[in-house]
Amino acid sequence: MKKLFITITIIMASLATYAQGTVVNKYFNQLADNDQFTKVSISSKMFSLFTELEAGSEAEEEFLKAVSKLKGLKVIASDSIGNAAKMYSQALKDIDAAGYDELMSVKDAEENMRFSIKESGGKIEELLMVVGGKKRFVLLSLYGEIDLKNISKIARSMNVGGLDNLSKIDADN
Amino acid sequence: MESRIKELQEKYWAGESSLAEEAELKAFFKKNPSMAPEGRYWNAVLKKQKETPDTAFKHPNTSSWRSKWSVAAAITVGLIAAILVIQDARNQSQFTVEDPKEAYEITRKALMMVSSGLNEGKTYSKEIANINKAQEKVTEDK
Numbered sequence: 001m002k003k004l005f006i007t008i009t010i011i012m013a014s015l016a017t018y019a020q021g022t023v024v025n026k027y028f029n030q031l032a033d034n035d036q037f038t039k040v041s042i043s044s045k046m047f048s049l050f051t052e053l054e055a056g057s058e059a060e061e062e063f064l065k066a067v068s069k070l071k072g073l074k075v076i077a078s079d080s081i082g083n084a085a086k087m088y089s090q091a092l093k094d095i096d097a098a099g100y101d102e103l104m105s106v107k108d109a110e111e112n113m114r115f116s117i118k119e120s121g122g123k124i125e126e127l128l129m130v131v132g133g134k135k136r137f138v139l140l141s142l143y144g145e146i147d148l149k150n151i152s153k154i155a156r157s158m159n160v161g162g163l164d165n166l167s168k169i170d171a172d173n
Numbered sequence: 174m175e176s177r178i179k180e181l182q183e184k185y186w187a188g189e190s191s192l193a194e195e196a197e198l199k200a201f202f203k204k205n206p207s208m209a210p211e212g213r214y215w216n217a218v219l220k221k222q223k224e225t226p227d228t229a230f231k232h233p234n235t236s237s238w239r240s241k242w243s244v245a246a247a248i249t250v251g252l253i254a255a256i257l258v259i260q261d262a263r264n265q266s267q268f269t270v271e272d273p274k275e276a277y278e279i280t281r282k283a284l285m286m287v288s289s290g291l292n293e294g295k296t297y298s299k300e301i302a303n304i305n306k307a308q309e310k311v312t313e314d315k
Contacts, residue, residue, distance in 0.1 A: 007250075032267065041266075041268045050280070129290060152291040
């Protein structure tokens with residue numbers, strides 16, 4: 001009887017941690033047959049292929065640097081669903097229940113956005129991004145070793161041209 | 174015969190028996206081990222065992238149907254777990270991008286989205302910081 005109890009506990013625990021690792025997996029399973037959603041999964045094998053590419057620009061360099069540490073990318077997205085807001089709040093609930101920590105929330109007139117992370121030993125293991133708009137819902141999961149500074153640099157270095165001009169204007173004044 | 178043995182035994186315990194008589198006793202007990210003092214002890218043990226069947230080592234809680242059920246339950250749980258894992262793996266692999274070019278584009282877009290999202294959050298908090306500064310200035314000016 002004791003043995004049985006222990007066995008069941010172990011199985012439940014392993015199932016729980018298994019489910020915990022990726023809220024995204026749950027959504028993949030739920031929406032597997034729903035054609036309204038685009039579902040994409042990219043494996044670490046692909047990422048290792050990318051790292052053989054040569055970076056042409058600074059932005060690309062940051063991008064390849066970020067990618068080289070990733071183990072997986074999963075995206076579920078739709079631009080044309082009616083209950084996007086409901087899905088968004090449900091996703092937030094699921095993420096909280098799975099033990100993710102909120103990193104930041106951004107709200108504007110059009111959309112809500114939230115970043116959540118899962119840490120292990122002081123390092124970010126998974127970054128979840130959820131976007132909920134009027135008809136838009138995006139759930140994006142990056143896992144592997146995640147360096148937020150590195151990732152946030154990608155977009156900034158893309159805008160370098162524009163920023164340069166801005167600083168020139170300042171200098172002129 | 175029996176009385177003769179008894180007599181000899183009494184003599185033996187009293188320490189009065191001769192060597193020949195002791196040899197006679199030894200010979201008798203060798204022929205009839207059950208009559209010997211230790212033989213009688215073993216007889217008693219055997220008799221006791223027959224009276225109370227050997228149940229002392231059985232755990233009172235482990236009746237057979239229970240252990241059968243527990244095995245069945247464990248197998249069921251194991252099977253369900255296996256099915257879930259297999260189903261999940263199938264669902265995941267279904268959407269894996271195999272074309273490197275496509276994968277590159279998707280990854281680039283995805284990271285750009287995450288990156289600009291993170292920056293949006295930052296500029297947002299910067300704006301808040303600016304508002305705070307402005308407020309401080311206002312209060313200082315007063």
